[in-house]
Amino acid sequence: MANKILTTETYHEEIRxxxxxxxxxxxxxxxxxxxxxxxxExxxxxxxxxxxxxxxxxRNYVYAAAVCMVAAMLAPSMTARIAKFKKDVDFSIENQAVDWRVYGIQLIDDSYALINLISTVTSGTDSPIFGVAGPTRYKERRR
Incomplete structure (x- = not known):
């Protein structure tokens, strides 16, 4: 694969x-x-x-941004991967309740925050613009 950012031997552990x-x-x-x-990537x-x-x-910022982005893509699947309770004859463990969707969004934010630290990136040029529109009174004006 020609376009690779995560090329170290430790990126799997960093994502986990x-x-x-x-x-x-x-x-x-x-x-x-x-x-x-x-x-x-x-x-x-x-x-x-x-x-x-x-x-x-x-280079470190772009690497860390890629780690965060991979983790963000995997975060929603963590609910299914992590057992809520683990029981054995000798012990019982309850895992922390994590909202993985919210954590995934936070990881995406972290990734873009790291990207904005890169000296060649001009902040805000690629940021999406959102607009909110509410209900109108079109029906009332037609009367």
Whole structure:
């Protein structure tokens, strides 16, 4: 794959660390899946087209942004991956209740915050603009 940001030997552990899970919950294959890793990296590359020329801190920011983006893509699936209760003869453990959808959104925000720290990125140029429209009184005006 030509466009790769996550090339270190530790990126699997870093992604699992962002999610707070171990390899028993999230395998390397789950992280490297074609529907996850390449898509997340493509999102970061779209925001930082010159990522390959970055040096020093900027390179670290783009790397960390890619880690966050991959974790964000995996976060919604964590509900199904993590058992709420674990019981054995000797112990019983209840996992923390995490709203993985909200945490995934936070990870996306973290990724874009890191991208905005890159010296070659002009902040705000790629930010989507949202508009809100409410109900109108069109029917009342027709009367």
């Amino acid at each position: 660390g962002r999610l707070g899970v171990g390899e028993d919950v999230l395998s390397d294959a789950n992280i490297d899946a074609l529907s996850v890793l390449p898509i997340a 493509a999102k970061v590359i779209a925001a930082v087209p010159d990522y390959a020329e970055l040096i020093d801190a900027d």
